[in-house]
Each structure stands twice: as structure tokens, then as C-alpha cells.
Amino acid sequence: MTSRSSLLRAALRIPPSCVVFAVLLITLWVLRPNMMNPAILGTFARQVVPLGIVVLGQLLVISSRSIDLSAGGIILLVNYLISSGLLYSWPLLPIILLCLGVGLAVGLVNGLLVGKRRASAVIVTLAINIVLIGLVEYLANGKPPGDVPAEFRALYNLRFWTIPAPVMFWIALAGIMSAFLGASVFGRFVWSIGSNPTSAHFSGVPVERTVVAAHVIAGLMSAVAALVQTSSIAVGSVRFGPELVMNSIAATILGGVVFGRPAEVWGPFVGVLCFALLFVVMTTMGVQEPGKLIVQGLIILLAAIFYGLRSKSN
Amino acid sequence: MSKVGRIFFPANSRHGLWTIPLLVAICCCVGLAISTADFVSRQNVLNLFAQAAPLILVSIGQMIVILVKGLDLSVGSVVSLTTGILSLNAPFYVTVPAAMLTAAVVGLLNGVAVTRFRVHPIIATLSIMGITQGAAMFVRPSAGGTVASEIVALVSGELFGIYMPVIWTIAAILVGWRIVHGSRFGLHLFAIGGGETAATFGIAEQRNEVAAYVLSSCFAAAAGIFLAGRIASGDPNIGTQYAVDSITAVALGGTQLAGGIGSLHGTLIGCGLLALIANGMNLLNVSAFVQTIVKGAILLLVIALQPRKNIGL
Numbered sequence: 001m002t003s004r005s006s007l008l009r010a011a012l013r014i015p016p017s018c019v020v021f022a023v024l025l026i027t028l029w030v031l032r033p034n035m036m037n038p039a040i041l042g043t044f045a046r047q048v049v050p051l052g053i054v055v056l057g058q059l060l061v062i063s064s065r066s067i068d069l070s071a072g073g074i075i076l077l078v079n080y081l082i083s084s085g086l087l088y089s090w091p092l093l094p095i096i097l098l099c100l101g102v103g104l105a106v107g108l109v110n111g112l113l114v115g116k117r118r119a120s121a122v123i124v125t126l127a128i129n130i131v132l133i134g135l136v137e138y139l140a141n142g143k144p145p146g147d148v149p150a151e152f153r154a155l156y157n158l159r160f161w162t163i164p165a166p167v168m169f170w171i172a173l174a175g176i177m178s179a180f181l182g183a184s185v186f187g188r189f190v191w192s193i194g195s196n197p198t199s200a201h202f203s204g205v206p207v208e209r210t211v212v213a214a215h216v217i218a219g220l221m222s223a224v225a226a227l228v229q230t231s232s233i234a235v236g237s238v239r240f241g242p243e244l245v246m247n248s249i250a251a252t253i254l255g256g257v258v259f260g261r262p263a264e265v266w267g268p269f270v271g272v273l274c275f276a277l278l279f280v281v282m283t284t285m286g287v288q289e290p291g292k293l294i295v296q297g298l299i300i301l302l303a304a305i306f307y308g309l310r311s312k313s314n
Numbered sequence: 315m316s317k318v319g320r321i322f323f324p325a326n327s328r329h330g331l332w333t334i335p336l337l338v339a340i341c342c343c344v345g346l347a348i349s350t351a352d353f354v355s356r357q358n359v360l361n362l363f364a365q366a367a368p369l370i371l372v373s374i375g376q377m378i379v380i381l382v383k384g385l386d387l388s389v390g391s392v393v394s395l396t397t398g399i400l401s402l403n404a405p406f407y408v409t410v411p412a413a414m415l416t417a418a419v420v421g422l423l424n425g426v427a428v429t430r431f432r433v434h435p436i437i438a439t440l441s442i443m444g445i446t447q448g449a450a451m452f453v454r455p456s457a458g459g460t461v462a463s464e465i466v467a468l469v470s471g472e473l474f475g476i477y478m479p480v481i482w483t484i485a486a487i488l489v490g491w492r493i494v495h496g497s498r499f500g501l502h503l504f505a506i507g508g509g510e511t512a513a514t515f516g517i518a519e520q521r522n523e524v525a526a527y528v529l530s531s532c533f534a535a536a537a538g539i540f541l542a543g544r545i546a547s548g549d550p551n552i553g554t555q556y557a558v559d560s561i562t563a564v565a566l567g568g569t570q571l572a573g574g575i576g577s578l579h580g581t582l583i584g585c586g587l588l589a590l591i592a593n594g595m596n597l598l599n600v601s602a603f604v605q606t607i608v609k610g611a612i613l614l615l616v617i618a619l620q621p622r623k624n625i626g627l
Contacts (some may be wrong), residue, residue, distance in 0.1 A: 066625070067436070118625050119617045120571040122385065122436070126558060127613040134606030141603070197625070211625055246440060253437055290451040297444030304433040304441065 015256030015267030016303035017274050024277040032284050039162050044276045049166040050075070050229035052272040054248040056177050057221030059257045059268045060214045061121075062249070063194040066114055068215065069125040071222040072245045073132025074106050078226035080136045083148050092151050100223050106132070107219015111212035129245075152231030166228050173224070178265035190214060250300045251275055258307055274299075328504060332568035332580030335616055339587045346594045353597055364479040364544070366589040367486070368393070368537040369559055370582065374490040375533030376560040377581045378526045381494075381503040383573030384435040386527065388424060389534040389560055391446035392417050393553025396538025398450045401459030401548025409462065414535050420446055421531030425524030443557070450550045457549040461542045469543030482540055486533075487582065493529065494578045507573030562609070563588050566616050587612070 029036055054071045061068045078099045106128060113124045158165035181187035189210040192200040201207050255268030278299070282292050346353040372389050379386045399413040400406075420442060427438035469478050494500040502517050503526060534556070541552055567584030569576025591612065595605045 113614070113618060115625055117618050120565070122571060123561070123565045123613065123617045126561065127610045127617065130558075130610030130613070131607050134603050134608075134610060138601065138603035138607060141601075207625060246444075249437070249440065258434065258437075290448040290455075293444045293448030293451065297441040297446075297448065300437065300441035300444070301427060301433070304437045305427065305431040307433075 015254070015264070015270065016306055017251070017254040017256065017267055017271035020254065020274045020299060020303070021270050021277065024274060024281055028277065028281050028284070031281070035280065035284065041280075042159075042162060042164050042167060044280050045167050045273065046164040047232075047279075048272050048276040049170045050225040050232070051244060051247055051251065051275065052170045052269065053173060053221050053225035053228060054244065055251050055255075055268045055272050056174060056265065057218030058248045059252045059255070059265065060181075060190060061218045062252050063257050064190050064211050064214045065193065065197060066121040066211055066214065067125065067249070068110065068218045068222075069122065069245055070106060070110060070129040070132065070219070071225070071248060073129040073136075074103050074219060074222040075226040075229055075244065076136045077102055077106075077132050078223055079230045080140060082152070082227075082230050084140065092149070095149075096227060099227055100220060103219045103221070103223020103226070104216060105219070107216040107222075108212070110219060111215030114215060115208045115211035148230055148233070152227075156228070156231040166232070169228070174265050174269050181265065186210065186213060247275060250296070253300060253307075254303050256307065258304075328508075328575060329568070329577035329580060332577055332583055334619060335566050335568065335580070335583050335587055338612070338616075339583055339590060342587070342590045342594060346590070346597065350594075350597045353594070358593070358597070360477050360479070362589055362593050363477065363483055365593065366585050367479045367482045368540050369556070369563060369588065370483055370585045371486050371533050371537035371540065372556045372560040373563040373581050373585050374486060374494075374578065375530035377564045377567075377569055377576055377578070378494065378503060378533075379435075379530045380561075380564055380569055380571055381507045381573060381576050382523050382526050383507050384428060384523065384526065385439060385561070385571065386424065386530045386534075387436065387439040387557045388420060388443040388446055389530060390553035390555065390557040391443045391450055392420055392531050392534040393538040393541065393556050394550050395420075395446050395450040395453065395553075396535045397461075397542040397545075397548040397552055398454035398459075398550055399548075400461050400465060400539065400542040401454055403459075404462075406462035406464045410465070410539065413538065414532060417531040417535035417538075418528050421528035422524065424531070425527035428527065429520040429523045447550075450553075454548040454550050457547060457551070459548045461546050461548070465539060465543045466546050467543075469540050479540075486536070487578070490578050490581075499525065504574055507575070509574070559588065562613050566613060 035041070058068055058071070081099060081102070082095060110121075110125055110128055113119045114121045156164075156166060160168055181190065189200070189205050192203065192205050193207055193210055197207055251271035251274070252268045253271075254274060255264070255266075255271035257264055257268055275296075278296065279292075282295065287295070343353075352358050372393065376386055376389060396413045396417060399416060400409045402409055404412075424435075424439050424442055427433045427442070428435050431438075469482065471478055473481055494503070499522065502522050505515070505517055506519050506522055534553075537556070538553065542548060545552070563584035564576070564581050565571065565584070566587055567577070567580030567582070569580055569584075588609070591609055592605060595608065600608075
């Protein structure tokens, strides 16, 4: 009896993303064995790298009981900065630094309003997102955006031993984040706020400052994701963002990081891979756009229900 | 503080800080009336009502959910799905009940996921938004179809010399007022949102919360009926902006997302302010892009002025 329940508990500790990933992998293996090839899967994984990097920030924010809906706006702004031709004569490094600075600044504004002003995170990040989108559209003024510098494209297409460079970069970034959360005091602060903000406050954890820092890191991650996204499409775009933000929340939750649950990097990491694989499986099965939306919604809902029930039984 | 001061800047009101947005709205009205000749014209005022009516409907539902510490992101997809169902080739006495019933089921799913399965409202309504949007695109893959002429007549034209959108707006306000400020259910919403002690006073929290989500979806469906009548066809993407816009309007009106504090008049002011911004800047020939920036900036300003206890969502 006890051994059975402890076995069950151990099984339940695996994030839902791993279960979903395994199921999807088996489905693909049964349906299309020839798709199971590192080069093809690597290409699909490369498509979700921007999402994966946004998730690295999102999981920090969600774990500290906040949310960041402004990633779409940051991506749009960075994309505009690079592709508009405003900085055409600049060398690569200052452009990258400027873009990262934009992400940091937006994250700081989010963080200060949420942490210090104690405004609602949903509204603040939503409003910032609206402002950023409006700003980019105003600056672009209906003009089609220009080309992205060739260096970005070259970096994006690089491969090491058939693994695309962006995927390597993503894995490295996730590793750094995981080590940072595991070893730093900040990681423990986020962990304690995730468990219980009230007791964290009374234990001397600087809740406000930690929330601000989480938002700043999330802003930075959005900017990094924007750089990858921009080099992937090679031309500027004024239309993308909302589904990326929603997917980042979904992947984080699928990875077992829910509001007020300790931050963990690899669960959401696999959650993002699930999205890549889900796309492959449904495309090969000929599922149309409505079907994709429905299946995606169902998977998130079921994973959340699974976790909701789990938190109740604990 | 003087008595008048306390009415306009209540420190601990259950209805939230709705006076600041009201002042902003009045300033907008006065400014527009002075700077443009067309603002006070009959045609423009009627346009304002037609623009605001669906937003008011969705926002009333959104506010009901927000009062019980929830959030409904699926309202936009319910609006789209409703227009899709109404544009099917069937008489109105089949499509309208079918659309309302579908919306009620969506609301029920939201409510059950949030209360029974304790899924966070953002996650639950986000995933159900995906499912509903998928259903909408399945029912009507692209804009088109024709809506029964009775529904078109219901939103355009006049009744007893009153413009139909005005009647819809007034009806929405009356129903919303009855629910939120004129019923025991409404009082229970405030009690549930206000704190954890509601259950100990014998208020059935789960049942009332589920009812709040069902009402929210039904209000969204009503907005869908209105919009379907306006464009006389179905469109799977017509509702996309309503989730964000309704949350914006509700937050502008002083309703707090932490629950328990809010008011119908605040929400109406929020909707009015959004409609005024859009309408006024159109009259002033401000580009649509600047309108977006101003909308976001006003939202930030109002939200930064409202003090809260909790950090986070």
C-alpha cells in the first residue's frame, strides 16, 4: 500500500511535458518512422528556439506569481530596430547590445510597476505590450520593413554535427539558467516566493526586489529570443507575437511550473519541445489549423487539471 | 476629508476608484466637443453607441468573472464562435438558441475547470479559448455566410424611434445592474471575491463562481449576436481583440483584478473611455498607431494610480 502510493507519487512528480513528449515521440515513430532523423528533428527544434528562450524568462516570472505578456511587443520592437535600416551602418555587436538593452529596459519598467507599484501584472505587461506594438507600427508607418543583416542569417544557419547553432545556443542558455537557479541566492528567493510569498516575506526574502529582477530577466530573455527570431525570418515583420506569448505560458505550465510552484528549467524546456513535436505530428497527419488549436488547448487543459488535482491532494 | 471628497475619492470603497477615469472621460468629451465640430452630431453619437455596445456586453461579463478573482480570456473566441454559428444556413430560432447554448457550455467548462479542478483562471480560460477558437474556425473557416434577416433587423434600424444599438446598450446596462448591484447573487460575488471567509458564512463559492463564468460566456454570445447582425455574416476572427479590450475596459473602470472590488458604473466608464479614445482620435485624424499607444498609456496610468496590497497577478 505505502510502496504503491509512493511509486504513484514518484510518477506524478514527472512534469506532464515529459509524458506528452514521450507519447508524441511514439506516435511519430509509429506513423512516420522516416521522420525520426536528427537532421529533420533538429530543423523542427530550431523553429521553436525563440519560444524556448522566452519560456526561460516566463518560468521565472510565473514561478514568482506574476506573468509577462509583453514578450510579443519586445520581439516586434527588436525586429523593427534590426530590419528597418535605421542601424544599417552599425557593426553587429552594438546592434545586439542595443537590442538587449531594450529588453532590459522594458523588463525593468514591468518589474517596477508590478513589484514596487504593486499594479496587476496582467494589466501592466498587457499595457506595455500595447504601447510597444503601437510604437513599432507608428515608427514603421505602414512601410514594409527591410532586410536583416546577412550575418544574422549566417549565424542562424550554422550547424555543429547536424545540430543547428540556435538549438545549441538554447540548450546552453537553459543550462546556464538551470545552474544559476540551483546555485544562486536569487534562485532560492524565487523558489521561496513560489512556495509561499507571505512566509517568504516574513523570512526576510526581499520579495519586491526579486519580482523586479525576475521581470528584468524575462525582458532580457525576450530580447534574446527576438534576436534569434529576427535572424530566422531574414526580413522584418510587423505581425507576430500573440500566439508566441500564449504558447510560452502554455509550455511553462506543461513543464510543471504553475503560479506559485518552484521554478524548474528542464520541465518547461521539454514543454517547448512538445510544441515542436506536436506541430510535426499534426502536420504529418494532415490536421488543419482548427484541429491544431483544439488539440493544443486540450493538452494544456488536461495537463493543468492533472496538476490542479495534484496540488489538492498534497 | 469633506463629504463630497469622500464620494469622489473613496478610500475603501467596494466599488473601486472609478472617479479618476470618469474625470478623464469628461475631459475627453469636453475637449472633443470644443476641438471638433462633428463630435456632438447625432450621427457621431449614434456611431459611438454602435461601437461601444458589444464591448459593454463583453465587459459586463468579464467584470462578473473578475469580481470572483477570475479572468476570462475565452470571451473573444466565444464572440467569434457565435457569429460563426449564426451565419450557418438555418433559421434564427435555431441558430440563436444553439449559439447561446454553446456559449453556456463553454462557460460551464471554464467554471468547472477553475472551481472543481482548481486550474488557474488564466490557464483554464486560455486553453478553452484555443478550443473555442478552433471550433469557430471549423464552423466558419473564413469570413462569410449570411445571417438570418431577423437578426440583422434586431441590431440595425429603429424601435419606437430609438436607434437599435442604443436599446441594446440600455438593455445590457439594466441586466448587468440587476445582476451585479441588484441581486443576492451579485452581493455573493463581492463576498467571494473579497476574502476567504465567504464560505464560512454559507455562500456556495463553487456554484456562484461557475455561474459567473457561464454568465460571462453568455454576455459574450450576446455581443456576438450583435456583431453578427451588424456585419450580416460570420467571421472567425471578429472577436480576437475583445479579450484584451474587455479586460482593459474593466481595469480602467477601477475594478481590481484581485477580485471583490469593482462596479458596473466603473466598467461602463471604462468602455466609454475606450470608445471615446477611438472615436475622438478618428475625428482628430490621429493615426491608428498612435491611438494604440495612447490606449496603452492611459491603461498604464490608471493602473499605476490604484494602490494594491498583493504583488503579482
